[in-house]
Amino acid sequence: MKYVDRDLSWLSFNGRILQEIGSKDVPLMERLKFVAIYSSNLEEFYKVRVASHRFAQKYKGDKRNKYGYRPSYILQQINSIVSEQQSCLGRLFFDEIVAGLAHEGILFLCGDINKNDQELIGKYYDAHFKDEFKLIEITNETTLDLNNQSIYQLVVDGGKQYLLEMDYERWGRFITLEQTEQHIKIVQADDIFRYNIHKILGHDTEVYAFKISRDAELYIDEEQDENIVKKIKKSLKKRDTGLPCRLLFNENIPFKHINTLRKKLDLDMSSLIAGGTYHNYYDFFGFPVFEDKPHLYYKTDAKLPCKRLDNSTDWYQTVADKDVFLSYPYQSFDYVTDFLKLAAEDEAVEEISTTLYRVSKGSEVGLALERAAQSGKNVFVLSEVLARFDEESNIYWGERLEQAGAVVKYGIDKLKVHAKVFLIKRRENGVLKSYAYLGTGNLNEKTARIYADHGILTCDDRYTNDLDEVFKFLKDEQYEPHFKHLLVAPFVLRKKLTKAIHRSITKAKAGKEQLLHIKLNSLEDPEMIDLIREAADAGVKFQMVVRGISCFCPLSKAQRENVKIVSVIDKYLEHTRIYHLSEKETYLASADWMTRNLSSRIEIAFPIWDADVQNMLLQQISYQSNDRLKGRVITPEGDNAFVEGSNKLTSQEYMFELVTNL
Known part of the structure; x- marks a missing residue:
């Protein structure tokens, strides 16, 4: 073949995350964080990429993609690669990470739990979880309407089957059972249920975890006579009920049980992915933090100063004298948000135009734009409402900025707006002077702490004139822009x-x-x-x-x-x-x-x-x-x-x- 398929290449990338999980040069808790990253990556991969292959296979025929591969082949390869990676992940997790935590006095009880700890779990159940677990019996007539990404326990008691959805939001997932000067014992809610199911049913009960992943694509009805925001909101409601694209299950479950689930969910055999006892490893982002053990984490790096801005009493003049280059997370993204805040409260600033692709809910950028609009400045915002998994946040800020008086446009017809820029126009000596920011990463102060990106603050009209052309087009798609320096x-x-x-x-x-x-x-x-x-x-x-x-x-x-x-x-x-x-x-x-x-x-x-x-x-x-x-x-x-x-x-x-x- 002339090209490597993009999705097989992506799995190789996630394999590099696995290498970090297995690296003894990485601090132990950071290795656990890479477990969460690997799992989170894979979850999105199934919801988006695998779902698209299944959709193409089912509704468009098994036609070759632009790399020369058929969906059936790609799905087969994905299944094989992921199964191998999952086995590797399980081995690293139990043999190295859990064992390493135990060496540090952090006893993460999982897998085979000894009788003494089972007694602790039993006491915790009696004190905190009794009557919390509500089982639903599965019969031939039962229709399974399962929530996307939720963990379920399939309970088999003789000839009867039951279902339990693990409500981590209510119960928490990682629960401290015991803490002494020597150790801390942590258990998952799954095991509190598993080791106490006999109190609900009987001693011969079997328990198996499984989950489904659903298609996360937004299928927008172009025929509807509604604006894009209303269409997106309707589509978002359907995301959690999209077609299942994967059934991940405990590898020890008898085939007859998993086959019953598969049929009820209308999945083919290639959708079945064997896993371990526990799923949703991305929840390890929320694992307890041990501040008394700093050696288990990456060293916190002090932010490098931008000396020109730190020593300046007039940021506009400093930027006008020479472009200011910034690099995150080595330097703070606060320089960018502070420049926007300065412009928002500056009476000489008349206009601010910006693109927003991924915005955090508590966005400092959004707050600065809101203040600017409220103060009467002309604020234009191109909010890319089709930024996958950030649609709600972008709509939230778009509507909030509209209420503040900004002009908000939600995307461009047939084009996603992925540029990361803003343009400020300030009246100086009777003339409008332009200042701009151009970057490689999103205007998002949270991701700027962990994403390595560069950007510049500039007053150079070679940038600002072309950027003005960009915003003229974003405001009016009939406008024909001309660029001299920007590509x-x-x-x-x-x-x-x-x-x-x-x-x-x-x-x-x-x-x-x-x-x-x-x-x-x-x-x-x-x-x-x-x-x-x-x-x-x-x-x-x-x-x-x-x-x-x-x-x-x-x-x-x-x-x-x-x-x-x-x-x-x-x-x-x-x-x-x-x-x-x-x-x-x-x-x-x-x-x-x-x-x-x-x-x-x-x-x-x-x-x-x-x-x-x-x-x-x-x-x-x-x-x-x-x-x-x-x-x-x-x-x-x-x-x-x-x-x-x-x-x-x-x-x-x-x-x-x-x-x-x-």
Whole structure:
């Protein structure tokens, strides 16, 4: 095949998360957090990607996708890979993490629990859970209307079957049974039920956990004569009742029982995924925190200062003097939100325009925009209401900002707005002067604590004039924008990237050494992959850092030798996109090289002209490409072999030095 399928490549990425779970160099509680990340990733993968394959297989026929694979084949491969990964996860969890916690005096009681601890569980049940567990008998006539992602216990007592939904919100999942100076004993609500079911039914009762995952796609009725917000709200209500796409069950359950569930849920055999006794490992995000054991966690990094802003008494003048480069989470995102707050309360500011893609419920950005609108400023907000799993939050802030007096637009017809920018217009000496922010990550102060991104505050009219064109289009889709410096998708981004790579091909054929440095979250677009192949065959070298999906498959010796792709998985989520296309052409961007980003989204790549920042970005890619501690070489085989090298620090640790020296 010419390409690696995107979903099989993504499973390889989640396999790299598994490697962090198994790494003894990662603090123990952080390994547990990676368990939660792995599980959360996989849950979304089933709700979105696997569901889409099942939908295509059922309603569109078993047709090949753009990579040349049929849904039936992909689903078969997914089943096989996930089953193997789940076995590995279970082994790491019980043999290393649970055992490691016990060594620290944190006794997480799970699996086979001894009689003394069973007695403790029994006493806790009698004191706190008696009469809490309500069983529903399953008969031939029973229709199963199961909640998405909820854990259920199937209880078998002789010839009868019962169902119990685990209500973690009400009971909690992780419950402290006992705490002394020497140890703390923690148990899951599942086991409180499991070890006391005999008090409800009998001693020969069997208990098996299972859950379903449902299709999370929003199927919006385009024929309805309603605005997009109403359509989204209606669709969101259906998300929890979407078609089941996976039935995850305790591997010890007799087949006859799981087959009964499968039939009642109208699932085929490929939907069955065997797991362990416990599910929803992403709940470990809520595992108790042990502040008296700091060695079990990553060291808390002090935020690096932005000296130019910290030493400034006039941020506008500082930004006007020279662009301010920022890097998160090495520096605080507060610099961005504080600049917006400053503009919101500044009487000289007349207009603020921004895009919002993923917004937290308590968003500082949202609050600043609200204050600006309430004070009478012209505030325009493009709220992308189709940002998956953030639809409710974006609608919430959109409606709240509308009430404050802002003009809010919910997306663009047939285009998602993924750019991360704002534009401020301030009257100075009778003239409107523009200030802007352009970034690679969302305007979200919470994710900025764990996502590694870059951004700039600027007054340079080469940025602001083009950004003004972007917002004119966002406000009026009939407007034809023109750009001189920003590479904006879907208008010019793909075309400019193609032209730049063709330029390198011409130079390489003329005998000039060509090395392109590219950093992305995903490399998926077949056209860009074909272009990389053409360039590599001509002698152009690519040093690429791709965190997640990579569909690149070398088809020649030159392609294997000239294209190096590395993925870095570490403490922070690598999220920055960097395109270094020539000695004088470096861009930061919101766009990955995926078909959707280049052809069906509003994305912005913005040039970096400052030589020091350019050099820092190149060093970042170089450090990551040679990171033997956290870097994995990406190949079509997906074996995730670590990079060969001699570095003693991780590339993220080196980043502190790079950002400090700017």
